[in-house]
Amino acid sequence: MPDYYDMDDIIMEDQHIQVIFQVGANGVGLLDPGSENNSVEKGAKVELPFWLAHELQLRQAVSIYLPACFSQKTRNEIKADAACVNLKVHCPYFYELGCKIVPLVSDKTIGSFLYETFTSRYLEMLSKSHSASVLTAPKFLPRLSKEEMQLFEASRSSMMAFKKWRAGGSRLEKAPVLGRKRKTTIPTFPSSP
Amino acid sequence: MMSGLTYDDSFSDQNILRASGLGELQPCLGHNNSAELPQMSSVNPTSSARRLKPLSLASMAGQSDPQLSLLSAPEVEFLAEDEMVEIVPNIKMESLNMICGDFGPFFPQIACKVPLWLAAALKKRGKCTIRTPEWMSVDKLTQVLETERETPREFQPLPFHYIEISKLLFDHAHDDVQDTYMVRSLIEDIRDVRFHKVESGLENISGRTHAVKLKNLSAMEVNIVRPFMMRTLQAFYKHDNPQIIQQHNISGRKQPQVLTRSTRNLRPR
Secondary structure: OOOOOOHHHHHHOOOEEEEEEOOOEEOOHHHOOOOOOOEEOOOOEEEEEHHHHHHHHHOOOEEEOOOHHHOHHHHHHHHHOHHHOOHHHHOOOHHHHHHHHOOOOOOOOHHHHHHHHHHHHHHHHHHHHHHOOOOHHHHHHHHOOHHHHHHHHHHHHHHHHHHHHHOOOOOOOOOOOOOOOOOOOOOOOOOOO | OOOOOOOOOOOOHHHHHHHHHOOOOOOOOOOOOOOOOOOOOOOOOOOHHHHOOHHHHHHHHHHOOOOOOOOOHHHHHHHHOOOEEEEEEOOOEOOEEEOOEEEOOEOOOOOEEEEHHHHHHHHHOOOEEEEOOHHHOHHHHHHHHHHHHHOOOOOOOOOOOHHHHHHHHHHHHHHHOOOHHHHHHHHHHHHHHHHHHHHHHHOOOOOOOOOOOOOOOOHHHHHHHHHHHHHHHHHHHHHOOOOOOOOHHHHOOOOOOOOOOOOOOOOOO
């Protein structure tokens, strides 16, 4: 859940998206790799991290371009078969980014598109996650976005914990502090006559 | 749209109090992870915490990672050990006065009811034999299994901690159970069938589901699905937010099938 201090949120906001500058900006030529002097002129297409783009959009200095992962081509791919699409390659924080972008971009269909994607992938993931076999997992895992990965891990770890408990074993665990045996160093005095 | 139902622990009051410690499924309307319990200091389950009243054990729920699961499997087992079982002691002992209650004087060959942890301890020391609970007979279990297989949407009423109780009895008192192998395999089958029902029910969750009602689900099963279900409901809620989906007038989705178990009692709120 998005939170100011949430680590995933911070990393997610660091994703780059394309923006088009509406105003000229001086002194920030760093942002535009193709600028000669130290400024960005109006109408230039630059890649910015999301948090910066968001703020600038509020100040109406840029307009945000739809990221590649929501383009029509990707959407068609996903509509064809949602479960097989490798979301991590496109954008590891697919859903979060989508949710954040919705109020910023003029395209209105993103929300429902996200929802449908998630629903169809969810069904597939549900069946796989609970079976908790080590073999099927590696094939499927790289395709999941970060949020789906968390979901998957949650169910898998609880299933593994249950199986481990079921298999029995002692209920007393050795505390990790009790590591190796320490040699007690007793100062040995030289025997003196 | 009030289409959701709630997790209902319809057993005794004590179980309800304990279920609050298990972190009952909160309706996921909030924007925060509302199912977190405050972190309490971790206590070693096998220490003298046994003597505490069961209600205070609910505060130990924060021992495992609060993000994923409020209780780990051994903790659920620990809570299960408060269930009463019948034992037949073979020694004479005066009554044990503990914080959680008094367990009356024990006379040889006279049955009495004690909590499971006490029964296990006495059995380990060879001071009693445990009488199998009546639900754990081959006939009853076969019957339950049959009914489980026939009703794809309902769960049969079983003791809340049946998995843990059966495991503990098999560990400590397998000679007291008749037809050990049969009972064991029956319980495994029942567990599998119920779990598949849970999974197939989960497929029907959509954004409209406010809460999920799973009647007669046991403690351990709840514990397994809890993190997944919480996250799923949160994710669905986030995605189905009407702010994001601005095309609700055009979408024309048909009403998604709501997850219902047992009777369709939609509790009006």
